[in-house]
Amino acid sequence: MSSELLDTAGTLLRKLRSSYDELAVMINGIDSVMVKIVNNNVALKYSRKSYNVGLYLVKGRKVLILESSTSDLNQLSRAADDISKYVHIIEESELYAPLPEPRQVKPLGNLVDGNVVKYMGEPAKLCEVLINSAVNEGVERVSGILSLGVRSKALVSSNGFEGFEVGSEVSTYLRVFKGDYSGHWAYGSRFLDLKSIEDVGRTAAQYASYAKGFIDIPPGRYDVILSPLVVGNLMELVVSMTSAFNVLAGFSMFISKSLGDVVATDKLTLADVPRDIELSGSTSFDDEGVETYNKELISRGSLKTLLHNSKTARKFNTVSTGNAGWITPRPWNIAVAPGDSDVDEMVREVRNGLLISNNWYTRLQNYVEGAFSTVSRDAVLVIRDGEVVGNARRVRIADNLSRLLSNIWLVGRKCYLIKWWEVEVPSKVPYILVKDLNITKPFE
Amino acid sequence: MSEDLLNYVVDYSRSLGVKYSEARYQLDKYFTIILRNGKLVTLGTSINDGVGIRLVYDNVLTFSATNKLGRDELVGIVRDAVSRARATTHLVKTPTRFSDDVVSRGSYEVIPTKDFNSLDISEKVKLLAELHEVIVSSVKEVKVPTTYCEYVEHIQEKLIVNSDGGFVRGRVPRLLIILNLVLHHPQKGSIQRIIEFGASGGLELIDEWDLFKVVEEEVKNLEKSLVEGVEPPKEPVDVVLGPEVVGIIVHESAGHPMEADRILGRESAQAGESYVKPEYVGSYRIGSEYVTVVEDPTIPRSYGYYEYDDECIKARPRYLYKEGIIYEPLHNRQTAYVFGTRSNGSSRAMDYASEPLIRMSNTYFKPGDMEFEELIEDIGLGVYIKSYMEWNIDDIRWNQRYVGLESYLIVNGELRGYVRNPVLELTTAGLYSKVVGVDKNLRFYPGTCGKGDPPQGVPVWFGGPNIRLSKVRLGVTV
Structure with a gap:
């Protein structure tokens, strides 16, 4: 497959080379199978086989980008010719920087798990494991997704870079219901681990089984234990704000910060980890052919770096961090460094608080100030004097991201591999205890 | 893409024993x-086309997609789907059935004037650059640290055939402009606004x-x-809510909970379920008699x-809600079968895959016949929330929050001065039960x-007129 994709990319590069000062060709392939489970029932089998071609074209510091699902080279050439007509009538890009000179890229090793490929042909067997892992814990209804796939990418550029990578991925999440209670868990990796698949159902079922009766809690400030699902969702937002393009475009609370500024308690170290091959976003080179490396974005509470491609790096007078995006730098995998606590210790630490097991719909009033809210779903456990005393119905965290980061009190030592609908970037994250978070509810 | 090839795929799948077959070619440019x-940062073109094939085989619903459009590739996709369905059928407890x-x-097309x-x-780049100049030159006391502008022309084409004799060809061009701007004051902090303009049609929309x-x-x-x-x-x-706020409210707390697949739990692990139960349809009161929410894909442009x-x-x-009553969910043929009714044409895919x-599609609060001035004339002290930034709602569409941006104090029936970040946090019934007045100024937002x-x-529109809520406690952001 490697030679086929690289040959296609190379042929396209040669075909267009004379028309542009610089160009890069990226071909992404996907072969995936997904099973949708609804109320213990297989509701849909989904499969997809496709290729997408991206062209990065520069002439006279003017930047054009073409993306196409077609693999027809003549059609792509025509599309490139069409877009090239714009070169003469537009201005130079504000963010132009030359494609970086290619350097040796250290490969990541084998990223394909044969078990993933095997189960792509028979996903029903894994579905049974998944469903039974929850049903055996006594829940009534089970819904979720099991997704298996192989992704490949080939990149060639006019300055001589040539790279190919192929990797498997598995992700699954399950939401389970037991009477008025529900629980949710997720897992995402490059490698299939049956125990982790079973843990998804078991953990979701455990949360649905914390049925101690609903307590009406008033709005106000609480110490809140955030589960890895919630930590994954919120840290994905924080990391997106470290993308230098988002800083430039006004979608970041780091717009007024400098490197070295304290932005969190020293309990938090947050990193982009493209070289962690357990996570399915792992890659050895970015979209500009720059070798990736693991990097702390927030190191013991201090802002250490933004995510850069060569364009934003030039604007910020620094070097690429290997996170291109031709226009927008992006994280590959997210990791929160483990702390020294565990969830039981956290519960014992809380006098008046909550454990929020899952959340969704995180939105901001103001990106540059970090004012946000997010809504709980599934189990919210009420904790008083170090013990779980009941359940709360749906509540909302309505606070400020800066304050949240500055109130992190305990970080779990165990990290979980999370990827699901509300955590799109593969993440390795623990439980976190945050002091004094503002909790709201509807007035009526 | 030829109609003949799609017909061939459908016929071929039928020959394998498939009960229902649907082949859809879709181009999104x-x-x-x-x-x-x-x-200018960049110009970009994206061309995304391929075929999505949906089959019901042995009670299993399958969907497969490919952008390799040869006959052999499409036939291979069908064979794989049937084979995987066969291996899964023992896990299907509820057979897939479609309403009759x-x-x-038929066909449809939006033809732009320009x-x-x-x-x-x-010229397009120049026009967008001038928008930045307009923003910067409109403020006096604050700075504009950044503006960001995205201009998107989208052409969508669909060609659909199915084994029940259906055939549809559609072509819709759309235009979208998104503006993000930040205003900053050294003592007062910052305010952020994302403004969107969007509709189907061509460049006439800009005028x-x-x-x-x-x-x-x-x-x-905003300054x-x-x-x-x-x-x-x-x-x-x-509290009086402007059309933009009313639009997002009806989208979130009338449109989403009235999607029949959510009511039946099909999205429970993703976007969630619904406070609406099947037995509520036609009888359950959710709001005052002023509350009528309409969903209409056929609004021109x-x-x-x-x-x-x-x-x-x-x-x-x-009519999702009619005079305060839960009235008609949005259906496809699968949910219509379960509800014992007919589909009302709500099935839509983002792209071929x-x-x-x-x-x-387009969801709106039905307007009344009052002027805005009449709506607020007898308010002694109130708040008018014209626009918003932050919003969210829980997964059953009950507990919702909207944080106002451009907002005014109402004093003795007139707008007097500005209110900063008022928070409306109510349940769905709490909100719709408080509607006591509706004006006639219907507007839509993309x-x-x-x-x-x-x-x-x-792509969707949502909108409404200005509506008045009686006696609401507003919150503040922290």
Whole structure:
């Protein structure tokens, strides 16, 4: 497959080379199978086989980008010719920087798990494991997704870079219901681990089984234990704000910060980890052919770096961090460094608080100030004097991201591999205890 | 893509024993311009086309997609789908059945008055750069640290055939402009606004939107909100919501909970379920008699426009809530079968690689016949919330929050001064039960609605008139 994709990319590069000062060709392939489970029932089998071609074209510091699902080279050439007509009538890009000179890229090793490929042909067997892992814990209804796939990418550029990578991925999440209670868990990796698949159902079922009766809690400030699902969702937002393009475009609370500024308690170290091959976003080179490396974005509470491609790096007078995006730098995998606590210790630490097991719909009033809210779903456990005393119905965290980061009190030592609908970037994250978070509810 | 090839795929799948077969070719072509602070960052083109095939085999529903469009590739996709369905059938406890609808054979097309090619690219870039100048020149006391502008031309083409005799050909061009701006004051902090303009049609929309005037007025008011805005009253007051706020409210708490697949739990692990139960339909009161919410894909020039859905069902207006009563859910043929009714044409896919799902199109609160002045004339102390930034709602569409941006104090029937970040946090019944007045100024706003896994974003409009809520306690941001 490697030679086929690289040959296609190379042929396209040669075909267009004379028309542009610089160009890069990226071909992404996907072969995936997904099973949708609804109320213990297989509701849909989904499969997809496709290729997408991206062209990065520069002439006279003017930047054009073409993306196409077609693999027809003549059609792509025509599309490139069409877009090239714009070169003469537009201005130079504000963010132009030359494609970086290619350097040796250290490969990541084998990223394909044969078990993933095997189960792509028979996903029903894994579905049974998944469903039974929850049903055996006594829940009534089970819904979720099991997704298996192989992704490949080939990149060639006019300055001589040539790279190919192929990797498997598995992700699954399950939401389970037991009477008025529900629980949710997720897992995402490059490698299939049956125990982790079973843990998804078991953990979701455990949360649905914390049925101690609903307590009406008033709005106000609480110490809140955030589960890895919630930590994954919120840290994905924080990391997106470290993308230098988002800083430039006004979608970041780091717009007024400098490197070295304290932005969190020293309990938090947050990193982009493209070289962690357990996570399915792992890659050895970015979209500009720059070798990736693991990097702390927030190191013991201090802002250490933004995510850069060569364009934003030039604007910020620094070097690429290997996170291109031709226009927008992006994280590959997210990791929160483990702390020294565990969830039981956290519960014992809380006098008046909550454990929020899952959340969704995180939105901001103001990106540059970090004012946000997010809504709980599934189990919210009420904790008083170090013990779980009941359940709360749906509540909302309505606070400020800066304050949240500055109130992190305990970080779990165990990290979980999370990827699901509300955590799109593969993440390795623990439980976190945050002091004094503002909790709201509807007035009526 | 030839109709013959799609027909061949459908016929071939039938020969394998497939009970229902549907083949949809879809092309989505985008042209995008991105500017920051009025300066060009990049131009981009995206061409995404392929075929999505949906089959019901041995009670299993399958969806497969490919962008290799040869006959052999498509036949291979069908064979694989049937083979995987066969291996899964023992896990299917609820067979897939479709309602007995009359499918259509028809076509629809939006024809722009001014084609996308009627304006030179450099002129488009110039126009967008001028928007930045308008923003910067509209403020007096604050700085504009950044503006960001995305301009998107989108052409969508669909060709659909199914084994029940359905045939649909559709072509819709759409235009979307997104502006992000930040205003900053050294003592008062910052205010952020994302303004979107979107509809189906061509470049004539730019004139119709009156971009420069709308943006200039809004920026001037946002500056005053930042500099002069005060906290909302602490006691319960009458609150008037502008069309933009009403639009997002009906989308989130009328449209989504009335999607029949959510009601049945099909999205429970993703976008969630619904407070609505099947038995509520036709009898459950959710709001006052002023509350009528309509869903209509057939509004000409709308952002969510279509005439036939992706199951070849003729589109029509639907009353989600009628005079305060839960009235008609959005259905595809699968949910219609379960509810014992007919599909009302709500099935739509984002692109060729996406399964058709029940989606909103254009959702609005039905206007009344009052003027705005009449709506507020007897309010002694109240708040008018014209626009918003932060919003969210829980997964059963009950507990919702909207944080106002451009907002005013109402004193003795007149707008007097600005209110900063008023928070409306109510349940769905709490909100709709408080509606005591509706004016006649219906306006629509574009959005991209998310649902499903793999996630799908589809273009929608939402809107309404100004509406008045009685005695609401507003919160403040922390």
